[in-house]
Amino acid sequence: xxxxxxxxxxxxxxxxxxxxxxxxxxxxxxxxxxxxxxxxxxxxxxxxxxxxxxxxxxxxxxxxxxxxxxxxxxxxxxxxxxxxxxxxxxxxxxxxxxxxxxxxxxxxxxxxxxxxxxxxxxxxxxxxxxxxxxxxxxxxxxxxxxxxxxxxxxxxxxxxxxxxxxxxxxxxxxxxxxxxxxxxxxxxxxxxxxxxxxxxxxxxxxxxxxxxxxxxxxxxxxxxxxxxxxxxxxxxxxxxxxxxxxxxxxxxxxxxxxxxxxxxxxxxxxxxxxxxxxxxxxxxxxxxxxxxxxxxxxxxxxxxxxxxxxxxx
Numbered sequence: 001x002x003x004x005x006x007x008x009x010x011x012x013x014x015x016x017x018x019x020x021x022x023x024x025x026x027x028x029x030x031x032x033x034x035x036x037x038x039x040x041x042x043x044x045x046x047x048x049x050x051x052x053x054x055x056x057x058x059x060x061x062x063x064x065x066x067x068x069x070x071x072x073x074x075x076x077x078x079x080x081x082x083x084x085x086x087x088x089x090x091x092x093x094x095x096x097x098x099x100x101x102x103x104x105x106x107x108x109x110x111x112x113x114x115x116x117x118x119x120x121x122x123x124x125x126x127x128x129x130x131x132x133x134x135x136x137x138x139x140x141x142x143x144x145x146x147x148x149x150x151x152x153x154x155x156x157x158x159x160x161x162x163x164x165x166x167x168x169x170x171x172x173x174x175x176x177x178x179x180x181x182x183x184x185x186x187x188x189x190x191x192x193x194x195x196x197x198x199x200x201x202x203x204x205x206x207x208x209x210x211x212x213x214x215x216x217x218x219x220x221x222x223x224x225x226x227x228x229x230x231x232x233x234x235x236x237x238x239x240x241x242x243x244x245x246x247x248x249x250x251x252x253x254x255x256x257x258x259x260x261x262x263x264x265x266x267x268x269x270x271x272x273x274x275x276x277x278x279x280x281x282x283x284x285x286x287x288x289x290x291x292x293x294x295x296x297x298x299x300x301x302x303x304x305x306x307x308x309x310x311x312x313x
Contacts (some may be wrong), residue, residue, distance in 0.1 A: 001153070001273075001279045001281070002025065002049075002282060002284040003050060003282040003283050005025065005026065006022055006023065006024055006025055006281075006282050006284070007022070007023050007024075007025040007052055007055070007056070007282065008020065008021070008022040008023075008062070008278045008279070008281035008282035009021045009022075009055075009056045009059050009060060009278060010274045010275070010277040010278035011059070011060045011063045011064065011274075011279070012270060012271070012274045013063060013064065014064065016270075017073065018273075018274055018277055019063045020277060020278070020281055021059050022281045022282065025052065025117055027044065027048060027265060028044060028048070029041065029044060034305050038235055039228075039231040040231060041231070041234065042230045042231030042232070042234025043227040043228065043230050043231045043234075044232065045233070046227065046230045047227070047236060054077075054081060057077070057081070058077055061077060067120055081218075089144070089223055091133065092126055092129060092130060093126075093219060093222055093223055094127075094219045095129060096122050096123075096125035096126045096129060097122055097215065097218065097219050097222065098215065098219075099125055100118055100121045100122040100125060101113070101118075103121065104117070104118055104121075104230055105211075105273070106230050112203060112217060113201045113204075114202045114204075115202075116198050118201075119194050119197045119198040119201070120194060120198075122194070122197070123190060123191070123193065123194035124191075125137075126190050127187070127190055130186070130187075131259070131262070132188070132258070134262045134263060135262060138262060140275060142263060145266040147262075147263055148264075148265040148266065148267045148268070148271050149274070149275065150176075150263060150264045150265070150269065150270050151176035151264035151265050151266055151267045151271075152171075152267035152271040152272045152274065152275035153176040153275050154174075154176050154177060154181065154260075154264060154270060155171045155172065155174040155175070155176055155267065155275070156171045156174075156272065156275040156276050156279045157178060157279065158171070158174035158175055158178065159171040159174050159276075160279060160283075162174065166276050166279060166280055167276070168272045168273055168276065169180040171272050171275075171276060172269075172272060174267060176260070176264045176265075176267075177257045177260045177261070177264065178260070179237070179240070179241045179244065179253050179256075179257070180237065180241055181256065181260055181263075183256055183259045183260050183263045184237060184253060184255075184256025184257065184259070184260070185230075185233060185237055185256070186256075187255050187259055188233035188236055188252070188254045188256065189226070189229055189230055191233075191234045192232050192233050193222070193225070193229050196225070196229055196232070197222070197225075201218075204218075207221075211273060235253060235302075237253075238294060240252045240253050241253075246311075
């Protein structure tokens with residue numbers, strides 16, 4: 001869980017105990033205010049979330065391995081994350097682009113990257129591949145557990161935003177779907193990319209005389225466009241989240257909420273307790289249970305004014 005001034009990671013160990021690490025965190029926008037401007041803050045939030053997510057993953061993996069009597073090196077974790085990033089770009093950017101190119105080049109449909117049809121089909125394939133991927137991995141026991149913790153994050157944040165006391169019973173009654181979820185954000189990025197690429201690519205000259213190299217360069221360009229597109233999607237989800245009673249805003253958020261039915265599961269009490277411990281530590285609004293092992297007590301002792309702004313990584 002991340003609040004404005006601190007990042008907290010709670011890990012349920014195989015022994016049943018909860019390991020907690022809370023560290024101070026800030027944003028580059030505090031040092032360079034222009035990075036907090038609209039359309040610039042989105043890419044910054046994405047990059048910072050990726051960094052914080054890696055740190056959280058590193059801590060949780062090391063705690064689990066140590067509790068089981070094993071160790072994981074930083075190099076191994078870094079290589080794993082690099083491999084995951086390459087696989088994601090291949091599956092969700094390169095594959096739909098190449099399939100669309102093959103469909104337009106080697107079939108009677110006869111369209112290319114300069115046509116609107118290319119980007120509509122490319123976008124539909126991206127969403128379909130993403131949905132099939134999420135559906136397929138949801139059958140894995142470990143992923144099902146991850147999705148349950150995802151639901152626990154949402155429930156605990158809903159509980160906080162409703163002004164209820166952060167308890168397992170109160171959080172259990174809350175929805176596991178949330179408007180500011182990363183799943184909704186990803187779907188918006190995919191939707192925005194259809195419109196953006198349909199506008200950009202018709203005016204883009206051929207990047208190479210070799211058609212295969214040209215496709216590779218176009219895919220690379222799309223990957224680099226991920227950050228500015230994230231900026232646009234961030235502003236949309238931010239606006240829609242503030243105006244949830246607006247019909248258009250509800251329509252924008254609806255697909256992401258439906259997708260969250262795949263990426264979240266109903267958590268058990270132990271999972272909810274872990275999420276609540278992380279949220280309380282991030283906000284510093286309540287005492288942490290005595291059976292929680294605090295890994296970084298220096299930061300925990302800081303006095304931070306209670307805030308109701310939190311996000312789940």
